[in-house]
Amino acid sequence: MAELPDLEVFSQILTRRYGGSVLEKLEVIESRKLNVPAKALKACLEGHKLSRVIRSGKTIQLVFGPDRVLGIHLMLRGELVALSSASPRFAILIFHFHSGEGFAVVDMQKQATPTLDPPSADVPDALELSYSAFKKLLSGKKMVIKTLLMDQKKLRGIGNSYGDEILYHAGISPFSIAGKIPEDSVKQLHKSIHSVLESAIKKIAGENGDELRGELRDFMEVHGAKIKNTRKGEEVISDKIGGRTSYYTRSQVLFS
DNA sequence: GAATATGTTTAAAT
DNA sequence: CATTTAAACATATT
Structure with missing residues (x-):
């Protein structure tokens, strides 16, 4: 959840x-x-x-x-x-x-x-990761970007749903090879991580008030089996990446 | 009934 | 060694 x-x-x-x-x-x-x-x-x-x-x-x-x-x-x-x-x-x-x-x-x-008393983590939280650390994290990596974003040993907090939302927001295909993404797009992706997560926090906080409700995901752009088109009208396609379903559009640029 | 579902760990395979 | 894949976890929903 x-x-x-x-x-x-x-x-x-x-x-x-x-x-x-x-x-x-x-x-x-x-x-x-x-x-x-x-x-x-x-x-x-x-x-x-x-x-x-x-x-x-x-x-x-x-x-x-x-x-x-x-x-x-x-x-x-x-x-x-x-x-x-x-x-x-x-x-x-x-x-x-x-x-x-x-x-x-x-x-x-x-x-x-x-x-x-959990041991303190030495892996950066997705919202605390600096651009330079993020760039270093991607450089030379052969993993597909979606898998890397969800890897909790590299950065903590991003799961399957928000991974899709962040990549859609950045306009980058989830199948892109992490190390092949050009600097401008890495910069955009870093910005998208912050803006997608922070705007989701605001929306969920606003809808939840003081109630402990879950599953408020109306604002999702691409991630969800029921979403056939984005609000801009792009067709949403789905594929398995690492055994989990990823949702994306053809407009997202593939770097490989 | 079958397929699918937001995550992690472990083991086995490449 | 780095990476990928599958299975397992237990139940509800579609």
Whole structure:
């Protein structure tokens, strides 16, 4: 469900709604993916204040007290839901705050991964990557650009959907060889990463308000099985790149 | 019933 | 060694 813009908005909403509250009780429903025993996690976090929530790459990081961090990766189908009267299905973790409110991490696929005190990443976040670092990342690479953009060991935060949107925005074919893209287009691509992600954050934030909703992707230009034409009328074509479906148009320039 | 779905890890193949 | 590919994960939707 969630890629970088959704997660950025979720972290803002969680900070607004639960920031400053003391975690009264943590239910660990599914501990298979957890890097510490469930008891240790509870002992670490219960009774401590949620100071803020930030996003890093495709993870949400809940900061408790001064420096205790619980990282959460939602993987393919994970979601964050506010607690209501009904107990959530497919829960992984349930957070109950002193105020009586709370939220849950759910994932019907049980792949969402909580990590206590995750090691700090040395891979740059997509929104923090400088142009010179980006240029260096592409130079000499034989990988197709779409695969490189989604490679979390090179830059963090871009997934299949936004990868397509960014390449469409930049006018570059997803099949282009990374190292063959000329400097002007690399510059454009770097700009597109920022502008596509940041405008998505604004749109999702505006539509979400304080609600934890997912799947607000009405603004997608090319990525989606239902999109037959772009708003400019270009035909959208799809192909598999690295086992996942990519959507693009013939107007995107191929460098190879 | 079959195909598809937003991600990652691992192993095997090229 | 660098890169690519397939499978697995568990369930819902079309």
